[in-house]
Amino acid sequence: MSRIVIIGGGPAGYEAALVAAQLDADVTVVEADGAGGACVLHDCVPSKTFIASSDVVTNYRDTDEFGIHSDGLAITVDAAAVHARVKRLALAQSGDIHAKLVKAGVTLVKGTARLGEDTLGHTHRVRVRPGDGDGEYAIDAGTVLIATGATPRRLPTAVPDGERILTWRQVYDLPKLPEHLIVIGSGVTGAEFASSYLAMGVPVTLVSSRDRVMPHEDADAAMAIERVFRARGMTILNNSRADAVKRVGDGVEVTLSDGRTVTGSHALMAVGSIPNTADLGLTEYGVAVGPGGYVTVDRVSRTNVPGVYAAGDCTGVLPLASVAAMQGRIAMWHALGEAVAPLRLRTVAANVFTDPELATVGVSQDDVDSGKVPARQVMLPLAGNARAKMAGLDDGFVKLFCRPASGIVVGGVVVAPRASELIMPITMAVENHMTVNQLAHTITIYPSLTGSLAEAARQLMQHELE
Incomplete structure (x- = not known):
């Protein structure tokens, strides 16, 4: 044995x-x-x-x-x-x-x-x-x-103490919600916690060292979610790097690399692992x-x-x-x-659990824009979907990529509630080398958000037939 x-x-x-x-x-x-x-x-x-x-x-x-x-x-x-x-x-x-x-x-x-x-x-x-x-x-x-x-990951200039300066593993020991949370780091973890605390009514300041949140995600998707964050009242400091975090009285003070300071009740360090x-x-x-x-x-x-x-x-x-x-x-x-x-x-689906969620699989927009992967694409806003209208969903979209000649599905992006579930049909298409024709001929429930996936495939199929 x-x-x-x-x-x-x-x-x-x-x-x-x-x-x-x-x-x-x-x-x-x-x-x-x-x-x-x-x-x-x-x-x-x-x-x-x-x-x-x-x-x-x-x-x-x-x-x-x-x-x-x-x-x-x-x-x-x-x-x-x-x-x-x-x-x-x-x-x-x-x-x-x-x-x-x-x-x-x-x-x-x-x-x-x-x-x-x-x-x-x-x-x-x-x-x-x-x-x-x-x-x-x-x-x-x-x-x-x-x-x-x-x-x-812990920074020597921002040492977590479990009370005011926190890692994401320490937030569940707080006796009450923060009065004003400063999230350091706008990657997946930072964005998820910033979204959640914002939904719970906590004023949130998100410090992002790049020009947008979630810089490694699909740009259209990340910018759509950033717009939602701002519309709901989140303060986002783009192109701002945190140099140090220290406790000041009953709160924290974050010093940025340009000399500015930001104060809040708590700081959440989300700077990687x-x-x-x-x-x-x-x-x-x-x-x-x-x-x-x-x-x-x-x-x-x-x-x-x-x-x-x-x-x-x-x-x-x-x-x-x-x-x-x-x-x-x-x-x-x-x-x-x-x-x-x-x-x-290439066939691994990933999801960011913000509100709305962001799910991706296969080739990225950067791959296509750089010429690394030749592909045709279509992006459909959810606002045109009947089920989305019924649910009052104004934000989000579905995006589909396929090979120029064969129409084989090579990737996709979904920004929507439960995008983690909606990405599955695209993942199966990528994994099994399905074409947009096959996806387009799949009958979807009406009304449903998945209907937008089939509609995106139909639009790509129409391009293929021209």
Whole structure:
């Protein structure tokens, strides 16, 4: 029986463990926090649960248009109740994953691990340090998977204190909502939290070092969401870099690189993550580590050391739970001799959980504009969609890219409520090399937002027929 040790129990680790157990391997997962890792306990699951609470508030906005009157009653948000629900659901999800792993026959160890000394033969010695204080012990395994994730990046001039200067993992310990939140960083994480707090009635200032929010996302989509943010009252400081954040009395003061200062009650640091690879003994063992501390892997999750794999945020491939999980599965399929296709990032869908959401898959607008990928495109505002009119949706659009001659769908963008669900038909089209003709001939529900996807395909099909 193959013996496998997985260091880290997040999406990469626990999904890999389930695959390996299914293939009759002897699997041990070493995880410090609990099943699901930081993703489930501190990052993705908590943040999306928090966003779900803000969505409830959003549903009460502008109800007079629908003939629904609240008689002037104000909507209040109980921060303690919101945070308690966030933590409760995170623990419940972790418990579900733990139960699934145990049922599959996986051995779970609460603690930390590192690569040990080199051994004879085709095994790797892993040093395990249990969290209960018991002595360190070794496990010799044929395959090791490094799946240790990442941690919020901390700036020396803006050290989080858990009270006023916060990482996104610390916001759920606040006794009440901030009076004025300053969000440092306008990437995906910063935009999501800025959107959520704004929906909950918190004045928000978003500090962006670039000329628009979410600079790495589709420009049309990012600008559409920025317009929504501004229309709802968010203050956005573009081309503004934060040099330092310090506590001043009962608030914070943010100093920008041009000398300006911004004051608020709390500051949320959303300036990226760093991989958790420092204490794993990788360099001593000969495992290649690239710039920033990310483990270097190929498209089947192999490191340069035979039998040692890595997956998830510690590799820096693409910081998505879905990608981490697939990297972990691919690693086990490959290690255990199963037929496996290398990771294909071109078919990975990604979503930003702002309001409205922003979902993308396949080629980007930059790819097309630069000439890197030849494609035709169409963009349809949701305002022309019957279901959108009924729901009072004025913002958002769908965009579709296809090959110029064949009409094969190669990418798309959706800005809309639940764009994370609406992107799925485009993802399936990209994955299965469908043409706009095939998409256009697919009958959609009327009225529905998906109708705009078919309409976009019909417009591209018309171009193809000309």
